[in-house]
Amino acid sequence: NNDMQINVVDRTAPPSLVDRIIGVLPFKTKVDNDHPPEERLRAVEQARNMSGQVQVVAPDMNNGHNDPKTGGPGEMGNPVRIDKDKLSKEERKKYDDGWQNNAFNQYVSDMISLRRNLADIRDPECKKVDFHPNLPDTSVIIIFHNEARSALLRTVWSVIDRSPPHLLKEVILVDDFSDKGALSVIHLKQALDDDIKSIKNVRLVRTDKREGLIRARLKGAVVAKGKVLIFLDSHCECAEGWLEPLLDPIARNPKVAVVPLIEIIDDSTFQLIGTPIQNIQVGGFDWNLIFNWHVTPEREMKRRQKKTDPIRSPTMAGGLFAIDRDWFDQLGMYDPGMDIWGGENLELSFKVWQCGGELLCAPCSHVGHIFRKRSPYQWPSNVNVVKKNTVRLAEVWLDDYKKYYYERISNNLGDYGDVSDRIKIRERLQCKSFKWFLENVYPEQFIPGESLYFGEIRSRAKTSVCIDSQELEDGDKSIIGYPCHGQGGNQYFLMSKTFEIRREEKCLDYAGGQGELKKPGKVVSFSCHSMQGNQMWKYEDDMLRHASGFCIELSQGNDKDVFMSSCEATNQYQKWFWKKRLNNST
Ligand code: LR7
């Protein structure tokens, strides 16, 4: 009795796909927009299982993308777009709660198959790589606190479905004391226990109290049996071929930590697109000791022979990496004095390099991660844990360079506990200095004390006016003239060795030089990209000359406008005082 059909429509797909008939369901259902997502999802799953005899029809099953081949929302990493205004009242509540609880679109996550297919996003060259014949086996450790069940299980399934079984010793889930709402301990425990019962080699351990991600990972590490440990966040998806490229460098040298190419899973649509191999970025950090990305330096591109060769990276983001278990152990694993979140990524990065290892990015290993715009879970209210963790790592690994961080927290270190055990590890392993690390691993790093000029930049024509990089309320990032206040902040600039005019991670940038040569443009304060170009300046004869040949000029008519114009050595409005650094002492 094939009297009814399931209609699956994708409103964003080209019309030719919309009415494509895949089959007819042998039962009476019409599933459309007004049905709850579970029902819609089930219908599609059914349709999928019956391929051949099943018809997929048309209503927009999730107001989203359905892959015409497989019928499921989000298949192949396609986006799922929800028009939330079209949801029923109850659905709308679920949708809003999902965002509220997770800081990502749980409603969409719940619609997508736990085992969705992803496109093979590897570079074709990756399929030709000969991996080491004896790759070590691995324990994959996934820690979570109040994670959405669908996101967590999709992480687990992506590991299981896309890892060669002989290389995957086990998956260890560490529940860091989940305690919230639908994920109450009991609920999640029961659900998860059921969820994983049938999955071979998945183990679940739980902390007895909220430990934070650092100690949660330690808990997983000590019970792990694999030769290599791989850590993942609980909202990831491993793509085709992700595992071998992470293990290969470790098979050749156990003293390396290897990170995959971290792909963005869109927090709203769950779209996952691959990064082209030539656009890989490596990790750095700023002097607030915050991890950041930057372009792979030219010297590193040249050092490698093939585009599939691992790339040296000064630091790692922290959540996704592989490391030899014994070596991780020798390195003292993580600092168990670090709480909740933060700092552990740089601590591990620095000690890997300083203690004789290497940190590599494997260009053929792609793992998606849901990047969130805020943290959805509870943080301690009485202590700044990120600062505490960061001071701990600065004390142990940064030598004199810790002063740059301390200046940025007003030398107020707070109570960071005892780090003497961690210092002993550094001594025992005879690790190299932070200076060595900066010179050899991260020579691009901006070092404030090695800047050429520093402090306020004061007009000579109007000596009470300084260049100021305050960001105006309308989002205008142009620099302006402003009464000199002597307080540093927006008026404190440094010229780096590479001729940037910097304020922390922002650089003076002028983009109008090429092309419209005659047109005076605004100078903006823009994220430093360390590629010189529009961020390269010269300070000579009191003039601030841009790489384009134009100079910074203060308006004669008012004290606020600052713009670029043709350099004239006689023009006082182009003359500025800036202090030269005489030695490396500040
Ligand atoms: O108390 C907690 N207990 C936990 O178990 C807090 C968190 N967690 C879990 C959490 O469920 C998640 O699985 O720890 C994992 C990481 O927490 P997130 O997802 O809130 O962190 P993040 O992705 O925002 O932050 C990045 O930096 C962190 C610094 O401590 C960790 O190293 C994260 O693992 C790391 N994530 C990544 O590197 C993914 C790529 C992001 C980038 C850049």
Ligand code: MN
């Ligand atoms: Mn994360």
